[in-house]
Amino acid sequence: MRDGLVSASIATAIMAATPVLIAATGELLAEIVGIYNIGIEGAMLIGALGAFIGVQQTDAVVLGMLAGMIAGALASLIFALAVVVFKADVVVGGLALVFLGFGLTGLIGKDYVQETASATIPHWDIPLLSDIPFFGEAFFEQMSISYFAFLFPVGAMILLYRTQHGLNMRAIGEDPGAADATGLSVNGWRIFYVSVGGAFAGLGGASLTLGIVGTWLPNVTAGQGWIALAVVIFASWRPLPLIAGALLFGGLGTFGNVAQVEGWSITPEFFSALPYIGTLLMVYLLALLRIQRGGGAPWPAALGLPFFRGTD
Amino acid sequence: MIDALRTLPAWRIERRAKPGGGVRYRVGSVAIGVVLSTAFALLVSDADPSQFFEGLWNSTFGQPAGFEYMLTLTASLLLVGLAAAIPLKLGLWNIGGDGQLFLGAWGAFAMGELFPDMSSSLLIPLMFVAAAVCAAAWSIVPAIARVYLNVNEIISTLMFNFIAASWVIYWAGSKWGEQASAGSVKSESVPEQTILESIPVGDYLIPISFVFAVIFGGLVWLFLRRSVFGYEMSIIGSSPKAATYAGMPTKRIMLIVFALGGVAAGLAGVTEMLTNVQRYGPALSNNTGYTGVVVAVLAGGFGPQLLVMALVFAIISIAGNVLTITGAPSELVFAMYGLTLICAAIGQGLRHVRIVNPGRAERAAALPSVAGAAK
Numbered sequence: 001m002r003d004g005l006v007s008a009s010i011a012t013a014i015m016a017a018t019p020v021l022i023a024a025t026g027e028l029l030a031e032i033v034g035i036y037n038i039g040i041e042g043a044m045l046i047g048a049l050g051a052f053i054g055v056q057q058t059d060a061v062v063l064g065m066l067a068g069m070i071a072g073a074l075a076s077l078i079f080a081l082a083v084v085v086f087k088a089d090v091v092v093g094g095l096a097l098v099f100l101g102f103g104l105t106g107l108i109g110k111d112y113v114q115e116t117a118s119a120t121i122p123h124w125d126i127p128l129l130s131d132i133p134f135f136g137e138a139f140f141e142q143m144s145i146s147y148f149a150f151l152f153p154v155g156a157m158i159l160l161y162r163t164q165h166g167l168n169m170r171a172i173g174e175d176p177g178a179a180d181a182t183g184l185s186v187n188g189w190r191i192f193y194v195s196v197g198g199a200f201a202g203l204g205g206a207s208l209t210l211g212i213v214g215t216w217l218p219n220v221t222a223g224q225g226w227i228a229l230a231v232v233i234f235a236s237w238r239p240l241p242l243i244a245g246a247l248l249f250g251g252l253g254t255f256g257n258v259a260q261v262e263g264w265s266i267t268p269e270f271f272s273a274l275p276y277i278g279t280l281l282m283v284y285l286l287a288l289l290r291i292q293r294g295g296g297a298p299w300p301a302a303l304g305l306p307f308f309r310g311t312d
Numbered sequence: 313m314i315d316a317l318r319t320l321p322a323w324r325i326e327r328r329a330k331p332g333g334g335v336r337y338r339v340g341s342v343a344i345g346v347v348l349s350t351a352f353a354l355l356v357s358d359a360d361p362s363q364f365f366e367g368l369w370n371s372t373f374g375q376p377a378g379f380e381y382m383l384t385l386t387a388s389l390l391l392v393g394l395a396a397a398i399p400l401k402l403g404l405w406n407i408g409g410d411g412q413l414f415l416g417a418w419g420a421f422a423m424g425e426l427f428p429d430m431s432s433s434l435l436i437p438l439m440f441v442a443a444a445v446c447a448a449a450w451s452i453v454p455a456i457a458r459v460y461l462n463v464n465e466i467i468s469t470l471m472f473n474f475i476a477a478s479w480v481i482y483w484a485g486s487k488w489g490e491q492a493s494a495g496s497v498k499s500e501s502v503p504e505q506t507i508l509e510s511i512p513v514g515d516y517l518i519p520i521s522f523v524f525a526v527i528f529g530g531l532v533w534l535f536l537r538r539s540v541f542g543y544e545m546s547i548i549g550s551s552p553k554a555a556t557y558a559g560m561p562t563k564r565i566m567l568i569v570f571a572l573g574g575v576a577a578g579l580a581g582v583t584e585m586l587t588n589v590q591r592y593g594p595a596l597s598n599n600t601g602y603t604g605v606v607v608a609v610l611a612g613g614f615g616p617q618l619l620v621m622a623l624v625f626a627i628i629s630i631a632g633n634v635l636t637i638t639g640a641p642s643e644l645v646f647a648m649y650g651l652t653l654i655c656a657a658i659g660q661g662l663r664h665v666r667i668v669n670p671g672r673a674e675r676a677a678a679l680p681s682v683a684g685a686a687k
Contacts (some may be wrong), residue, residue: 027533038466055667082654086658087662087664088661089661092653092657093611093654093657095605095653096653096657097608099602099649100604100646101644101650102643102650104570106641106642106646107356107640107641107643120510122556218641218643223470226470226471226474229466229467233463233467268484269478269481270486272478273474273477275472275474276474280467280475281472283463283467284461284463288461291460291461297462306661306664308327308665311635
């Protein structure tokens with residue numbers, strides 16, 4: 001019984017971590033090239049609805065996810081153009097994206113509220129591994145997208161630290177002037193990776209509507225885009241720790257369930273706040289440890305600063 | 313034809329040596345944003361424009377009830393606008409207005425619970441003080457994390473909003489809940505003597521909350537303009553390094569400024585609770601704290617323009633309400649905010665750049681031949 005609860009909780013934590021992890025990976029790519037997109041929550045919502053509409057139109061879950069990615073990428077592209085080309089403030093532009101995402105999805109999605117998705121993301125039982133007692137149920141009977149989600153940060157690590165392309169990305173985030181001098185188009189790379197980040201956010205949203213929730217609800221993300229931003233900070237802008245951050249958030253979210261089963265007399269509101277409290281506390285704790293060790297700022301040096309080519 | 317294409321201008325965006333035309337760009341971009349978002353809203357909601365504008369007029373300036381409501385909304389937006397605008401003077405983002413608003417209202421409601429029979433002349437000030445203290449305490453944690461741990465205050469204040477959302481449900485539902493109420497979570501009513509009335513002026517009614525918000529904002533504004541503290545603040549805002557070298561207590565000032573922002577949002581919570589909602593619960597804010605950030609950003613600084621922007625957004629918000637009557641979803645108004653905001657953000661950004669055409673001189677010289685080729 002206890003074993004069953006633990007393995008089910010682990011499985012739930014992995015499921016709940018999936019959208020956050022996907023969105024956080026995308027956000028990391030955007031922040032590595034120097035743009036923090038605090039509008040990721042908006043891109044995620046737009047992706048979530050785009051995916052849902054895509055599935056209702058085509059009955060194919062892959063096309064739905066693709067639609068979600070495109071929707072998220074386009075939304076972030078608008079943000080990227082405003083910020084990179086027209087030098088709009090990143091925070092204001094990001095907030096605009098959040099408001100637009102919330103407003104537009106509320107508007108367009110009103111005919112889809114609580115409709116059942118015509119196709120949902122399948123669960124994959126990994127052969128052999130899923131037969132292992134306890135571990136199989138906990139780790140290897142997940143939504144298909146979850147397996148990919150946990151590979152994305154690994155892919156990001158290889159891209160960023162093992163390829164010339166990734167070196168260029170980091171150079172653009174650290175010192176855009178020098179990167180520009182080597183012939184890289186700083187604005188082009190930034191626009192591209194903010195859009196890629198939006199596509200990831202859209203896929204994260206898709207994994208909510210087509211996977212976890214199975215329907216469209218207004219504001220279905222309920223702040224998971226913001227959590228993705230916190231997870232990037234938690235991970236100190238490195239790819240692999242994103243997994244720990246997302247699992248922390250997902251894991252804390254399962255305690256409400258556990259409390260119910262175990263009959264703990266703690267109010268459910270505490271458990272709904274717990275993922276946010278826990279994630280924030282961990283971010284604070286890690287920041288404290290870093291300062292005590294005398295470490296420098298972990299983020300890319302040019303993060304959030306507009307880039308102007310030359311000065312004339 | 314090919315030659316004509318070759319001589320087409322190569323538009324380029326260049327940095328301006330000095331950002332120009334502050335007010336012009338700001339007013340212009342906000343105006344464009346408001347017009348665009350209104351047109352967009354009318355288009356998507358299939359509303360009849362003349363009916364819409366008539367409804368909007370009646371719900372704002374045209375009729376006393378609408379006017380009164382508009383001003384209560386303006387009061388809330390002015391206060392949450394202050395909550396964002398004050399820290400923004402130091403380049404700090406307070407996105408936590410929503411949470412601070414809920415904590416302020418919580419402190420005030422707790423006073424009402426503790427002293428339900430106290431006379432209004434004592435209880436109301438007590439509620440305001442409690443609101444200020446609770447909201448300041450709530451906002452100081454992200455400020456400490458920002459100042460001493462270098463943790464981005466945007467994320468911190470946001471997380472605090474989500475924590476506050478659970479806090480509200482707990483208190484409004486489990487602790488102070490009205491058993492009879494179905495559906496939305498809300499507490500029982502605040503003590504009757506604490507409800508803020510309106511002051512009649514001719515046919516119209518001016519809500520006390522509005523008067524309070526304007527006086528509070530005005531006092532803070534004067535204080536920051538006239539005091540040493542305000543002077544130090546402006547130095548820190550423009551050049552933190554210079555301020556530190558001059559021996560100013562930069563960190564302490566940042567904390568106080570953030571707390572002051574929290575106080576403003578907390579006061580929005582108590583005025584809203586004692587004016588419109590009269591209960592404690594999630595209904596106290598319809599993303600009001602977030603709208604406050606928009607108000608502060610579009611006002612582009614701390615001054616009387618904040619009041620103007622609060623009024624503009626009260627009217628946009630009412631426009632959203634008018635459209636929901638004809639079937640538009642309540643989220644529509646946030647799309648309008650978003651559109652206005654992105655226009656304003658682009659407008660602000662364009663102040664720093666100039667769109668130039670390096671080939672203008674050559675093109676002018678070649679113009680006759682280009683025109684000839686195009687024909």
